[in-house]
Amino acid sequence: METRVALLGIVIENKDSIEQVNMLLHEYRQYIIGRMGIPYEKRGVNIISIAMDAPVDVISALSGKIGRLSGVSAKAVYSKLPE
Template identity: 35%
Template sequence: MKKRIGSVAVVVEKREKVSDRINKILSEHADCIIGRMGIPSAEHGLSMISLIVEGTSDQIGAMTGQLGNLPGVNLKSALTSVQVP
């Protein structure tokens, strides 16, 4: 299966309850994360994480599935049609 480039937007409510689990999942899938940016929003009581990813659909799906199952975590992912070797 070919690797594809994409992005994942993660919005976290009540960061203090899930931040350890989020970081563990991201560390386990570090091989498909090209870039990561985290932005806290005290005004809204949220944290946002933006990921640029490169991997197979299965790899990225495994990561987003684990993240999406955490309480208070909402995400959207988009994979481009660009394939990389």
């Protein structure tokens, strides 16, 4: 299956959703290249960037599941070239 490299940006405003985000990321761990998390206490948010190499439908599914959580926003940016 064709894969794409993508960056998934996540902003968590509701601290009660952090565990659910981590569970979803664990579920998709086979597609994750790397992860960087930044707790921004001044604004009360957590910012996570996830580098992925996965089929487009997998990236989209993860982004959608995370984005539906309470107080969480997610957006994927895809590489222009396929595998």
